[in-house]
Amino acid sequence: MSNLMAYTPGAMLTGRRAVVTGGAQGIGAAIARSFAAHGADVLVADIEPLGELDFDPTAGGSVTGLEWDVSASPCPPELVDHRPDVLVNNVGHYLRPPHTFATNEPSLWDELHEINFAHVLRLTQALLPGMTERGGGSIVNLTTVEAHRAIPGHSVYSAYKAALTQFTSSLAAEVGPSGIRVNAIAPDLVETVQVPYASLVPEEDRELWPTWSPLGGPGRPEDVAGVALFLASDLSRFVTGGTIHVDGGTHSSGGWVPRRSGGWTNRPRNP
Numbered sequence: 001m002s003n004l005m006a007y008t009p010g011a012m013l014t015g016r017r018a019v020v021t022g023g024a025q026g027i028g029a030a031i032a033r034s035f036a037a038h039g040a041d042v043l044v045a046d047i048e049p050l051g052e053l054d055f056d057p058t059a060g061g062s063v064t065g066l067e068w069d070v071s072a073s074p075c076p077p078e079l080v081d082h083r084p085d086v087l088v089n090n091v092g093h094y095l096r097p098p099h100t101f102a103t104n105e106p107s108l109w110d111e112l113h114e115i116n117f118a119h120v121l122r123l124t125q126a127l128l129p130g131m132t133e134r135g136g137g138s139i140v141n142l143t144t145v146e147a148h149r150a151i152p153g154h155s156v157y158s159a160y161k162a163a164l165t166q167f168t169s170s171l172a173a174e175v176g177p178s179g180i181r182v183n184a185i186a187p188d189l190v191e192t193v194q195v196p197y198a199s200l201v202p203e204e205d206r207e208l209w210p211t212w213s214p215l216g217g218p219g220r221p222e223d224v225a226g227v228a229l230f231l232a233s234d235l236s237r238f239v240t241g242g243t244i245h246v247d248g249g250t251h252s253s254g255g256w257v258p259r260r261s262g263g264w265t266n267r268p269r270n271p
């Protein structure tokens with residue numbers, strides 16, 4: 001059991017009910033654990049069976065799993081019947097190693113649309129009427145730093161994540177009067193199954209982390225969970241339509257890197 005704040009039992013979501021897609025592993029699992037530690041009854045919808053998710057039950061929360069491929073429509077009735085106050089649309093993926101747009105097979109565009117955007121529209125639309133009836137809710141969409149800057153070799157992925165960012169803003173304006181808030185989290189450099197930096201970064205390169213992000217790295221799924229907890233809870237009750245970057249500072253620092261000799265450059269000679 002970690003002693004991180006995200007998992008320290010509290011009362012931030014007592015009596016709330018949440019749906020988290022892709023919560024069996026990675027960022028989604030950390031969010032589910034955090035919400036449950038703060039008293040929420042969490043239903044995790046994942047293509048994989050839900051294993052043991054370790055969380056402190058003191059605040060009375062729970063986590064249950066529903067095996068569901070988000071690409072499959074329609075949305076299972078269990079998700080609507082759960083009556084969630086909080087929806088975390090977490091599933092997303094770049095799907096292939098980088099290759100140029102000119103060599104993309106068009107079928108990939110449909111797959112990227114499905115896994116990064118279409119399921120968010122479907123599930124959000126299925127759960128909105130219940131949230132409206134119950135007087136409010138919080139929706140959190142997982143985007144990426146690459147919705148805000150380039151990622152060569154993944155242009156279509158980044159385009160759908162940018163679409164999700166804009167959907168977040170416009171929907172927030174639309175449903176705000178019903179008491180529903182909609183926000184996005186844009187991660188980068190977070191150690192998960194999808195981006196396993198522990199194996200991607202060779203031992204001899206690890207000293208370079210401080211040059212890759214102002215806060216070093218890699219980040220951990222718990223770092224995202226803390227922000228999701230904030231956005232799900234009343235702490236953020238006047239926050240909607242925006243994106244919180246959980247990336248160690250890569251978005252804000254752009255191409256600037258510290259020089260070994262001191263100072264910074266945006267023209268590194270040995271990238």
Ligand SMILES: NC(=O)c1ccc[n+]([C@@H]2O[C@H](COP(=O)([O-])OP(=O)(O)OC[C@H]3O[C@@H](n4cnc5c(N)ncnc54)[C@H](O)[C@@H]3O)[C@@H](O)[C@H]2O)c1
Nearest residue numbers: 022025026027046047069070091092144189190192193194
């Ligand atoms: N890790 C990062 O640094 C990072 C960076 C940018 C964006 N993101 C975004 O954060 C979100 C979570 O990323 P992650 O790194 O934790 O991912 P991950 O691949 O490690 O975990 C994704 C989870 O989703 C589940 N899943 C995959 N396909 C599914 C489907 N079709 N139906 C239901 N469940 C499915 C998986 O079983 C897994 O539990 C994604 O939207 C991703 O694009 C992450």
